[in-house]
Amino acid sequence: xxxxxxxxxxxxxxxxxxxxxxxxxxxxxxxxxxxxxxxxxxxxxxxxxxxxxxxxxxxxxxxxxxxxxxxxxxxxxxxxxxxxxxxxxxxxxxxxxxxxxxxxxxxxxxxxxxxxxxxxxxxxxxxxxxxxxxxxxxxxxxxxxxxxxxxxxxxxxxxxxxxxxxxxxxxxxxxxxxxxxxxxxxxxxxxxxxxxxxxxxxxxxxxxxxxxxxxxxxxxxxxxxxxxxxxxxxxxxxxxxxxxxxxxxxxxxxxxxxxxxxxxxxxxxxxxxxxxxxxxxxxxxxxxxxxxxxxxxxxxxxxxxxxxxxxxxxxxxxxxxxxxxxxxxxxxxxxxxxxxxxxxxxxxxxxxxxxxxxxxxxxxxxxxxxxxxxxxxxxxxxxxxxxxxxxxxxxxxxxxxxxxxxxxxxxxxxxxxxxxxxxxxxxxxxxxxxxxxxxxxxxxxxxxxxxxxxxxxxxxxxxx
Amino acid sequence: xxxxxxxxxxxxxxxxxxxxxxxxxxxxxxxxxxxxxxxxxxxxxxxxxxxxxxxxxxxxxxxxxxxxxxxxxxxxxxxxxxxxxxxxxxxxxxxxxxxxxxxxxxxxxxxxxxxxxxxxxxxxxxxxxxxxxxxxxxxxxxxxxxxxxxxxxxxxxxxxxxxxxxxxxxxxxxxxxxxxxxxxxxxxxxxxxxxxxxxxxxxxxxxxxxxxxxxxxxxxxxxxxxxxxxxxxxxxxxxxxxxxxxxxxxxxxxxxxxxxxxxxxxxxxxxxxxxxxxxxxxxxxxxxxxxxxxxxxxxxxxxxxxxxxxxxxxxxxxxxxxxxxxxxxxxxxxxxxxxxxxxxxxxxxxxxxxxxxxxxxxxxxxxxxxxxxxxxxxxxxxxxxxxxxxxxxxxxxxxxxxxxxxxxxxxx
Ligand SMILES: Cc1cc2nc3c(=O)[nH]c(=O)nc-3n(C[C@H](O)[C@H](O)[C@H](O)COP(=O)(O)OP(=O)(O)OC[C@H]3O[C@@H](n4cnc5c(N)ncnc54)[C@H](O)[C@@H]3O)c2cc1C
Numbered sequence: 011x012x013x014x015x016x017x018x019x020x021x022x023x024x025x026x027x028x029x030x031x032x033x034x035x036x037x038x039x040x041x042x043x044x045x046x047x048x049x050x051x052x053x054x055x056x057x058x059x060x061x062x063x064x065x066x067x068x069x070x071x072x073x074x075x076x077x078x079x080x081x082x083x084x085x086x087x088x089x090x091x092x093x094x095x096x097x098x099x100x101x102x103x104x105x106x107x108x109x110x111x112x113x114x115x116x117x118x119x120x121x122x123x124x125x126x127x128x129x130x131x132x133x134x135x136x137x138x139x140x141x142x143x144x145x146x147x148x149x150x151x152x153x154x155x156x157x158x159x160x161x162x163x164x165x166x167x168x169x170x171x172x173x174x175x176x177x178x179x180x181x182x183x184x185x186x187x188x189x190x191x192x193x194x195x196x197x198x199x200x201x202x203x204x205x206x207x208x209x210x211x212x213x214x215x216x217x218x219x220x221x222x223x224x225x226x227x228x229x230x231x232x233x234x235x236x237x238x239x240x241x242x243x244x245x246x247x248x249x250x251x252x253x254x255x256x257x258x259x260x261x262x263x264x265x266x267x268x269x270x271x272x273x274x275x276x277x278x279x280x281x282x283x284x285x286x287x288x289x290x291x292x293x294x295x296x297x298x299x300x301x302x303x304x305x306x307x308x309x310x311x312x313x314x315x316x317x318x319x320x321x322x323x324x325x326x327x328x329x330x331x332x333x334x335x336x337x338x339x340x341x342x343x344x345x346x347x348x349x350x351x352x353x354x355x356x357x358x359x360x361x362x363x364x365x366x367x368x369x370x371x372x373x374x375x376x377x378x379x380x381x382x383x384x385x386x387x388x389x390x391x392x393x394x395x396x397x398x399x400x401x402x403x404x405x406x407x408x409x410x411x412x413x414x415x416x417x418x419x420x421x422x423x424x425x426x427x428x429x430x431x432x433x434x435x436x437x438x439x440x441x442x443x444x445x446x447x448x449x450x451x452x453x454x455x456x457x458x459x460x461x462x463x464x465x466x467x468x469x470x471x472x473x474x
Numbered sequence: 475x476x477x478x479x480x481x482x483x484x485x486x487x488x489x490x491x492x493x494x495x496x497x498x499x500x501x502x503x504x505x506x507x508x509x510x511x512x513x514x515x516x517x518x519x520x521x522x523x524x525x526x527x528x529x530x531x532x533x534x535x536x537x538x539x540x541x542x543x544x545x546x547x548x549x550x551x552x553x554x555x556x557x558x559x560x561x562x563x564x565x566x567x568x569x570x571x572x573x574x575x576x577x578x579x580x581x582x583x584x585x586x587x588x589x590x591x592x593x594x595x596x597x598x599x600x601x602x603x604x605x606x607x608x609x610x611x612x613x614x615x616x617x618x619x620x621x622x623x624x625x626x627x628x629x630x631x632x633x634x635x636x637x638x639x640x641x642x643x644x645x646x647x648x649x650x651x652x653x654x655x656x657x658x659x660x661x662x663x664x665x666x667x668x669x670x671x672x673x674x675x676x677x678x679x680x681x682x683x684x685x686x687x688x689x690x691x692x693x694x695x696x697x698x699x700x701x702x703x704x705x706x707x708x709x710x711x712x713x714x715x716x717x718x719x720x721x722x723x724x725x726x727x728x729x730x731x732x733x734x735x736x737x738x739x740x741x742x743x744x745x746x747x748x749x750x751x752x753x754x755x756x757x758x759x760x761x762x763x764x765x766x767x768x769x770x771x772x773x774x775x776x777x778x779x780x781x782x783x784x785x786x787x788x789x790x791x792x793x794x795x796x797x798x799x800x801x802x803x804x805x806x807x808x809x810x811x812x813x814x815x816x817x818x819x820x821x822x823x824x825x826x827x828x829x830x831x832x833x834x835x836x837x838x839x840x841x842x843x844x845x846x847x848x849x850x851x852x853x854x855x856x857x858x859x860x861x862x863x864x865x866x867x868x869x870x871x872x873x874x875x876x877x878x879x880x881x882x883x884x885x886x
Contacts, residue, residue: 378528379528379563380563380564384702386567388528407526407828407829407831408526408528408828408829410523410526411523411526411527411528414523426529426777426778427529427777427778428528428529428777429528429529429530429531429562429563429777430528430562430563430564430567432564
């Protein structure tokens with residue numbers, strides 16, 4: 011049978027299975043239908059809900075401004091799918107092309123898309139993690155539970171980890187008028203993602219809003235009372251903070267365990283795939299029928315030295331899903347690469363933070379516009395003489411320009427004047443990222459990997 | 475024919491009814507250098523990127539040729555300092571932020587939406603008052619009085635004073651017009667004079683509001699404090715309200731009139747709007763693409779040599795962005811010459827883009843949506859009596875001077 015004939019049959023009567031019924035899964039399903047797929051489409055999700063949006067969970071939902079039930083993702087089109095919600099996939103038989111489900115069912119596929127995302131990294135001590143009042147925030151249920159507890163006006167909230175999510179939680183607590191303490195192992199909030207120069211601005215921002223921010227410390231122990239409710243956190247500097255709510259915000263773990271033993275190149279750092287979203291098997295050979303998208307994927311990016319990027323970014327999940335869906339139905343010459351330039355947003359303490367590119371690769375930063383002291387600025391990150399990333403605090407409208415500099419590997423520091431250049435922007439500063447060998451949570455981008463021309467492209471398990 | 479004469483033709487009044495074929499020709503060369511050294515950019519992506527380019531300045535002080543040439547804009551030399559539309563960050567940002575506090579989110583998120591009822595009332599009153607339906611002028615009887623009434627209420631300017639400030643505003647808008655020849659110096663002098671007069675008039679109102687603040691923007695600008703930004707000086711309140719007063723009524727007039735003209739030329743769209751007022755939302759977006767009131771943004775400049783499309787725009791050169799042409803760029807929009815409110819994504823340049831994107835956009839949208847859906851609903855069998863209609867002078871703020879209509883009656 012010709013390849014053409016196969017694709018035609020796949021499009022009209024094939025079976026496509028999507029595991030992970032959230033942002034990437036939904037957008038992929040919609041794209042499949044938009045591109046004319048009329049076969050059977052199955053969406054498998056372990057959560058009992060139809061796809062919903064996560065960014066509001068740490069923002070509007072925690073503030074009580076939107077209810078978690080109303081975060082359902084808007085539908086771009088009807089997808090006429092068979093939904094298998096509330097049931098996790100537990101295994102993959104690559105040879106037989108079947109996905110195993112927890113309820114014992116098996117679902118056969120011609121093409122499979124894996125979009126299982128990540129989950130919150132739990133507090134490592136299980137007993138302490140199980141105390142009443144200890145939360146993580148990743149899902150709708152998490153948000154409902156935490157929101158409800160915040161509404162009971164706890165005397166103090168203790169947030170472990172000042173990455174984006176942790177900082178947003180602190181911001182929401184502050185806005186609700188709740189006393190909040192944040193403990194961060196690094197020197198400043200957001201330091202892993204944006205470096206020390208910007209991290210210090212974030213630290214000031216938190217402190218000025220009354221957050222009790224402790225940096226350079228680790229939480230050693232959570233203590234419960236006799237009723238099994240959390241009552242205090244103990245820190246590595248010997249101090250103790252009394253709190254009746256603790257939110258663990260230590261980054262995420264990829265949902266790949268269910269693929270163990272399947273032969274797919276899936277591990278703690280995600281599922282490696284090529285720029286066309288096709289997954290690698292453990293031998294480093296790209297598969298033809300298994301695709302990956304969203305937070306769980308790691309793919310090489312030509313703009314960043316073909317390094318494998320895994321991004322926990324909303325926009326990345328959407329665009330990767332669209333590319334994966336397109337490629338699932340296309341033969342090789344029509345496939346498209348996923349060349350999305352990483353972009354991320356956050357809002358906290360009334361400031362809108364956006365970044366493009368990969369700031370964490372930067373070694374230097376130039377405050378090209380605005381002023382750090384005003385917390386309204388554009389920072390440009392340089393790496394080996396080129397622009398590699400940019401971040402704005404309340405200056406979103408310039409970001410597109412800097413994205414273009416990144417895309418065209420423009421020289422760093424940019425050799426031209428701009429409007430609103432201030433004294434901060436007279437010369438680049440060291441970006442001040444923590445030593446990568448010292449783990450921090452919070453960076454939403456992790457870098458690793460090798461050139462595709464390099465035979466060592468086979469999947470290797472993570473460092474941590 | 476040379477490219478330079480293309481811009482002259484665009485500016486020439488005889489081409490006002492339909493400049494679009496000229497724009498199409500202009501786009502053959504996305505960046506054109508005029509004989510006097512100005513650079514004209516006419517394609518969508520190039521305009522869009524320049525609007526987001528921090529090397530592009532709106533501050534006339536950065537022009538290397540002082541703005542005394544025949545393309546100049548009067549504001550630059552007026553006795554009043556420039557308003558925020560003619561400033562760069564950080565001053566621009568600070569003033570715009572303060573103005574926005576009393577206008578839009580996050581501080582006044584509901585201000586515009588809350589005006590819905592009031593706007594609908596004004597619309598109803600104007601339509602009720604049309605009178606003789608065998609011939610009426612939509613501009614004089616509707617498109618002009620509607621936004622003027624709105625901006626007066628919003629700012630707190632007495633509506634009765636309209637005849638007074640109308641002369642000054644007319645003169646100012648004429649001064650905006652890039653014409654060549656005749657007595658430029660005289661024209662600038664007249665413009666500056668008008669701006670100063672308008673400023674003095676508003677200064678009087680500011681004085682009153684300081685003593686007795688009301689619920690209007692003028693009072694809020696005068697008496698408000700804006701956190702870290704502090705408060706506006708009297709001069710800043712005046713320049714800001716001159717800007718809002720002009721921008722708030724000179725653009726929407728054209729949007730509504732261009733809109734009705736376009737709908738009458740597309741009866742099937744008009745019919746759909748009559749049945750479904752919500753259709754006005756995509757209609758207005760498509761209008762902003764297809765017949766934008768602001769056709770070109772003159773007199774920006776660059777702080778350094780900027781390469782675009784293989785052309786180097788030298789530092790200090792005058793830069794003209796022909797947004798109406800960008801809006802019909804076939805590289806950006808499929809079938810760009812067709813008016814199609816159902817097109818998928820309408821990310822037009824009708825409100826500009828970037829930090830100077832139209833401050834009044836939410837109000838303009840709402841006004842136009844209400845106006846067009848009500849006109850569609852209430853005018854019985856409306857007809858154009860002249861097509862094309864008589865246009866206003868301005869090539870920058872393009873729109874009909876009059877729009878003669880007839881209809882069989884006014885529905886309740
Ligand atoms: C609180 C919060 C705030 C955020 N804020 C921002 C922000 O401001 N900006 C931004 O760019 N991004 C933000 N993000 C990140 C963004 O939400 C993610 O990038 C996006 O959700 C990724 O989509 P995904 O579909 O790849 O993964 P997910 O949304 O994680 O979805 C994966 C789904 O697969 C399910 N699943 C896992 N394993 C299995 C299995 N074995 N079988 C069946 N189903 C399974 C999971 O339960 C989940 O429903 C935020 C995330 C969170 C949690």
